[in-house]
Each structure stands twice: as structure tokens, then as C-alpha cells.
Amino acid sequence: MMPSYFFAHGAPSIVLENNEYTQLLKTFKEHSPKPKAIVLFSAHWEEEVQTVSAAEEYETIYDFGGFQDELYQMTYPAKSDRSLAEKIHSLFAKHGVQSVQNERRGLDHGAWAVLKLLYPEADIPVIALSVNRYLPNEQQYKIGKALAELREQDVLIIGSGGTVHNLRRLNWQSEGIEPWAEQFDNWLQSKLESWDTEALFHYREQAPHAMDAVPTSEHFIPLLLAMGTGDAQRKAKLLHRSYQYGNLSLSCWQFN
Secondary structure (H helix, E strand, O other), X not given: XXXXXXXXXXXXXXXXXXXXXXXXXXXXXXXXXXXXXXXXXXXXXXXXXXXXXXXXXXXXXXXXXXXXXXXXXXXXXXXXXXXXXXXXXXXXXXXXXXXXEXXXXXXXXXXXXXXXXXXXXXXXXXXXXXXXXOOOHHHHHHHHHHOHHHHHHOEEEEEEEOOOOOHHHOOOOOOOEOHHHHHHHHHHHHHHHOOOHXXXXXXXXXXXOHHHHOOOHHHOHHHHHHHHOOOOOOOXXXXXXXXXXXXXXEEXXXXX
């Protein structure tokens, strides 16, 4: 069965960087079977109703400003898969999740920056999925769980976001790790590895420094979505964790 993953996408410039984390992403395909398709939840696509992309070919969305000129020249011309989009729509309906399709939206940097590092050839069909920060965490997990059977069909499911993601707290000159960010991620690691969904669903009340780490939840939600796809076996493995700018976490979780 194809594992599911959570990848932190950091700053948009991550796609230009060469470090331990980007090396993990760049060599990912060398150690993993090639998927028939990729389904990706992006923190940068927010909708009140769960939305499934169904564009024939995606435009590249540059949903950021002030970064290197090179980033605005990059493209990721992935194609969609209409039959898979329909299947996802049906799976959501089967599990009581309302969804709609969008045939126009391109791929935002939460999607294409990660995919360009993982599969730069853009030769695998992609279905992008939205997130909704206003749903209870239990429902986020349920949305991921609804797609679990796709893993048996060689579909790679990815949540793209960030566990510690507070742009107001970034220190662009820092090379160290701020203790509060590490303490939050340590708590998170213990709850993921023990599959303590009760604690994770109430992380805002229970986790140390939760409001600093997750001031708004759209970047955290993809972690719960990816985790939900692994509900049957409930095995979580941390593949990487590092930090940029003092507290921006770059982490990769695998769910089996």
C-alpha cells in the first residue's frame, strides 16, 4: 500500500535551495515506487466546501511576492485526471463529505514547489484539494480517512503545509532554533507516534506554545488530512525535521 505523506513547504524559495530537507525531497522518488497519480491538499487553497481540482492542465500560480525573480519563471505543467477527480468526489459523498469540482484553478506554491522537488518532470497526474480552516479537527481527519482506499491503487496522497508556521515570528537572520518552536514539535511528535488523536484534535488547548506555532490553522490542517488516510494501520514516522529563520519548521511525516 502506498504510504501518505505530510511535507512542509516552507517559504516559496525552498524550491531553489540545497539543504538536507530539499535533498530528501529531491531523492524521494529514488526510494519510493512511482505513483500512478498524486492527490495533494494545499494549505494555500482555502474553500468553505471541499473542492477537487479538475483542470485539463494546470497553470502555475505565483501566490507570493518579494522573492527571487527566478521563482516567477518556474512552471509546473502537470495534467489532471478527470476519472480520478470523479472517484474522489464519489468517495467524499460515500463518507458524508460534501464536495464540488473546480475546472479552472491552477496549482499554488503549496502544491507546485513541493511537487517540483519531488517529481520535476511533471509527468504524473495531479489532483489538488482545498482545505477549510473552520472545520473541527475531527472532520479534517475524517476527510483524509475518506480517501484511504486510494493508497491501494498506487495513488500518492500528500498534505502540504507546516507544523510551526508563524510569519510574524520569523527571524530571517537566525541560524538557530527557538525553544518554543521545538517544544511544540516535540509534543506533536509524541502524539503522532502514539496516534493520540484525542490530544491532536485538541492541540490548541494541550500543546505547548500552540498559539505561537499555529496562529491560524490552514497550514496545520494538511497534517491531519494526511494522517487520516493512515487510520487503518495507525503508523506515523518522522522522516525529517529542521528549521529555518528561527522557527519555521521543515518536517516530513510518513503515514502507513
